[in-house]
Amino acid sequence: MLNLFQHLINLMYYKTLKRVQGDSFCVYHGKRDASVKTEFLSLAFLFVLLYVMHDILKSFAEAVGLIFSFNRELYSIILLSLKISGSALIGASLLGVPIGAIVGMKRFFGKGIVISVLNTFMGLPPVAVGLFFYLLFSRRGPLGFLGILYSPSAMVIAQTALAMPIVAALSHSAVASVDKGIRHTAATLGATPFQTVKKVIVEARYSIMAAVIAGFGRIIAEVGAILIVGGNIDGYTRVMTTTIALETDKGNFVLALGLGIVLVTISLIVNIALHRVQGIGVQGD
Amino acid sequence: MLKVSLSGISKKYNGRYVLKDCSYAFEQGKIYTVIGPNGSGKSTLLRIASSLEPPDEGHVTYHDGSSTIENNIMLMRRMTLVFPTPTLFNTTVFKNITYGLRIRGLSRNDVAHRVERVLMDVRLMDKINQNALTLSTGERQRLALARAIVLEPEIIFLDEPTASLDPHSVVIIEDIIRGLKKGSQPTIIMSTHNMFQAQRLADRVLFLYEGTIEADGSAAEFFDNPGDDKAWRFITGKMVY
Numbered sequence: 001m002l003n004l005f006q007h008l009i010n011l012m013y014y015k016t017l018k019r020v021q022g023d024s025f026c027v028y029h030g031k032r033d034a035s036v037k038t039e040f041l042s043l044a045f046l047f048v049l050l051y052v053m054h055d056i057l058k059s060f061a062e063a064v065g066l067i068f069s070f071n072r073e074l075y076s077i078i079l080l081s082l083k084i085s086g087s088a089l090i091g092a093s094l095l096g097v098p099i100g101a102i103v104g105m106k107r108f109f110g111k112g113i114v115i116s117v118l119n120t121f122m123g124l125p126p127v128a129v130g131l132f133f134y135l136l137f138s139r140r141g142p143l144g145f146l147g148i149l150y151s152p153s154a155m156v157i158a159q160t161a162l163a164m165p166i167v168a169a170l171s172h173s174a175v176a177s178v179d180k181g182i183r184h185t186a187a188t189l190g191a192t193p194f195q196t197v198k199k200v201i202v203e204a205r206y207s208i209m210a211a212v213i214a215g216f217g218r219i220i221a222e223v224g225a226i227l228i229v230g231g232n233i234d235g236y237t238r239v240m241t242t243t244i245a246l247e248t249d250k251g252n253f254v255l256a257l258g259l260g261i262v263l264v265t266i267s268l269i270v271n272i273a274l275h276r277v278q279g280i281g282v283q284g285d
Numbered sequence: 286m287l288k289v290s291l292s293g294i295s296k297k298y299n300g301r302y303v304l305k306d307c308s309y310a311f312e313q314g315k316i317y318t319v320i321g322p323n324g325s326g327k328s329t330l331l332r333i334a335s336s337l338e339p340p341d342e343g344h345v346t347y348h349d350g351s352s353t354i355e356n357n358i359m360l361m362r363r364m365t366l367v368f369p370t371p372t373l374f375n376t377t378v379f380k381n382i383t384y385g386l387r388i389r390g391l392s393r394n395d396v397a398h399r400v401e402r403v404l405m406d407v408r409l410m411d412k413i414n415q416n417a418l419t420l421s422t423g424e425r426q427r428l429a430l431a432r433a434i435v436l437e438p439e440i441i442f443l444d445e446p447t448a449s450l451d452p453h454s455v456v457i458i459e460d461i462i463r464g465l466k467k468g469s470q471p472t473i474i475m476s477t478h479n480m481f482q483a484q485r486l487a488d489r490v491l492f493l494y495e496g497t498i499e500a501d502g503s504a505a506e507f508f509d510n511p512g513d514d515k516a517w518r519f520i521t522g523k524m525v526y
Contacts, residue, residue, distance in 0.1 A: 181372030188337060189385035189432065190362035199384075203375055 007043060056253075063257035074258055081239040084152055085220045088159030092219075093212050096164045100171025100211070101201055105183075118172065121165030130228030133158045137229065150231035155239070158225040163215035170214055174207030175200055206277055213274045220266055286313045287354065287363050287439035288472070289334055293343035296329050296496075303329045305496040306343070313439075314470040316462065318483040318504075321493035322519065327476035328369070328444050330493065334474065335366040335442045362389060364440035369448050371429030373417040378409060378428055381417045385436045399435050406461055407431040423454030430461060441465070443475035447482065455482070462486055480520055484508050492516040 050057075066074060103114055135141050137149040148154045178200050186196040201208065223241035230237035232246060240259045247256035290310035296303045304326045311317060311334075319327045332338040334345060336356055347354040354360050365385075374381050382403065386396045404410045407427040412420065417428060426446060433441060443462075447455045459482065465471055477483050483490055487504040492511060500513035511517050518524040 179372050181368065181370075182374070184337060185368070185372045185374075186384075187361070188335065188366040188368075189388070190358070190365070190436065191388050192358050195388050199374070 012040075059253040059257050062254045063261055066254055066258040067261060071258075074255065074262075076235070077238060077240055077243050077259065078262055080152070080237075081220065081241070084155050084226070084239060085159060085216065087156045088163055088219055089212065089216050091156065091160035092163035092167045092215050095160070096167030096211070096215070097171045097201070097208055099164075099168040100173075100208075101175045101197060103168070104172045104175030104178075105197060105200060115169075115172065118165050118169040122169050124162060124165065126162060126222045126224035126226075127228065129158055129161050130225035133161070133225070133229045149229060150233060150237060152230070152237055154229040155226045155237060158229045159219040159222065162222060162225060163219045166218055167211050167215040170211030171204075171208050174204040174211060177207070178203045209277045210274055213270055213277065217267060217270045217274075220270070221263060286349065286470075286472075287360075288313045288348045289364075289440055289474075290346050290348070291330075291334060291343065292346065294330075294333055294340045294345065295342035296326070296333060296338075297341050302496050304333070304340070307496070307498050308343075309491065309498060309501070311440075311472055311474060312489075313472050314466075315488040316466060316473040316486055317475070317489050317491060318487040319474065319476040319491045319493055320478070320480070320483055320519070322524065325493040326496040327493055329496075331366060331442045331444050331474065331476060335364055335440075336361060337366060362436070363438060364442070365433040365436055365438045366442040367429050367433050367444065367446055369445040371425055373420075373425060373428060375418055376416065377414050378404075378417050378420070379413045381428060382432050382435050385432060389436075399437075403431045403435040406434075406464060408457060423450050423457075426450055426454060427457060427461075430458060434461065434465060437469055438471055440472045440474065443473065445476050445478065447477070447479065459486060480508070492519065494519075 099118075103111060103118070133154060134149065136143045137146065137154050138144055139149075148157075182200055182203050183196055186199040191199060221241060223245055226237075226239060227242050227245065230239070230242065232238050232242040238246075240263050244256045244259050244263070247253070247259075288311060290308075292308050294307040295305050303324075307326075307330065319330060321327055329338070333340050336345060345356075347356070347360055374384060379400065382400050383396050386399065391399075401410075404413060407430060409424060409427055409431065412424065417425070420428060430443075430446060446462075447458050450458070462473060462475075463486070465473065475486075484504055490502060490504050490507040490511075491498055492500040492507075492513065492515070494515050500507070500511045500516040502511065507516075508520060511520060515524065
């Protein structure tokens with residue numbers, strides 16, 4: 001950093017000298033005028049960037065240190081996030097995959113409307129979902145007697161509601177895209193209607209797995225709904241995303257950045273898994 | 286053994302008759318070839334006779350000896366249909382073949398024994414662990430046939446089983462069909478465009494024209510004198526359609 005600063009000062013000195021003398025043959029360290037100008041601008045930009053980013057880089061380095069120091073608070077938050085989003089994903093899959101399979105395979109009145117609703121709900125604003133469940137679970141709400149507001153249970157339910165339409169809509173597409181011949185073939189080989197449905201789901205397994213992974217990607221990074229129904233209670237309902245929001249407000253960027261890095265890493269892993277699953281689906285097993 | 290008969294079968298697609306008042310009693314253990322121009326209703330006849338599709342008019346009945354069999358899953362498991370372009374499951378050759386056996390709850394030993402025998406017949410033993418979707422067209426058709434005959438059905442419907450196959454694959458499939466006749470003697474009802482194949486394999490031939498069974502007879506007689514002008518023009522290649 002110091003060397004860079006020294007280099008920059010030298011360049012500024014040269015520029016000033018050049019302006020005073022007004023000569024065109026002046027060289028600096030054997031370099032021509034144009035290349036000196038480029039070098040000066042590049043270094044100046046780098047210097048300003050480093051100066052501006054200094055705090056961020058410092059926090060980033062400390063955040064990485066925090067992750068590798070296996071900080072208990074950090075890991076308890078990560079674990080709680082994975083528990084809540086994992087439970088929500090199980091719920092969303094148990095509901096969404098059969099719904100998607102039924103909509104994909106059965107003909108019924110209003111099927112088009114159901115598909116439109118599922119597709120619309122894929123983009124539900126998390127805060128709206130949070131507000132809905134808040135009103136439902138609040139003391140005066142219709143499900144207030146359950147007493148689950150500001151608890152992990154309420155967070156799981158809200159996240160299930162967010163992920164379910166994604167899993168259902170993508171499962172529907174997956175099942176609908178399975179060749180009709182699969183159903184006929186299963187029937188000609190003696191499969192019962194239930195066994196035929198099972199076979200279609202098995203054939204669409206890679207796309208359904210991709211749907212489930214996409215659902216997880218949606219809820220693990222979600223903050224609005226769980227903040228409203230969970231309340232961000234330390235050690236009880238505080239998860240990665242709500243902690244990031246809170247710690248940023250407090251100016252504690254180290255923990256926020258640490259969790260941010262973990263969150264981005266999880267998203268990256270989810271996306272790699274999604275890519276691999278889709279790749280296997282194309283190649284066959 | 287199971288027998289199938291059609292009584293006054295009609296089927297319409299988009300308001301147009303594809304099959305019109307077709308009646309026929311198939312005898313047990315014989316090979317039938319259904320011939321006719323494109324769009325004459327051969328595939329629809331096979332789908333309806335195999336109960337994959339219901340007729341709009343008329344009915345399909347199945348008999349075992351003198352008793353009529355109710356159309357349910359147990360009946361469906363006594364017959365099978367192979368499509369002209371078979372849909373294979375996205376898994377290994379072995380799992381494709383064993384699917385029908387597994388849903389019938391057969392023991393592992395029984396499954397292994399049957400699969401080995403069938404794979405030898407269709408000459409796919411070396412592909413047993415290969416993904417079925419990576420097979421060639423001929424191999425796919427052989428696998429589809431293997432998947433059907435491993436179930437030892439009493440009636441096999443084959444919808445153009447050798448369409449677009451090379452001569453080598455045609456020979457293998459015809460050998461399998463002949464082998465079935467010598468072995469478990471199922472009733473085989475197949476549609477084909479290949480007159481020579483119909484002559485080579487069939488005991489009886491049905492000529493279908495615009496959804497109606499116009500002529501039928503034993504293979505030897507039919508190709509000498511079908512007793513119907515349209516059928517004669519069709520088998521001699523003089524029918525322009």
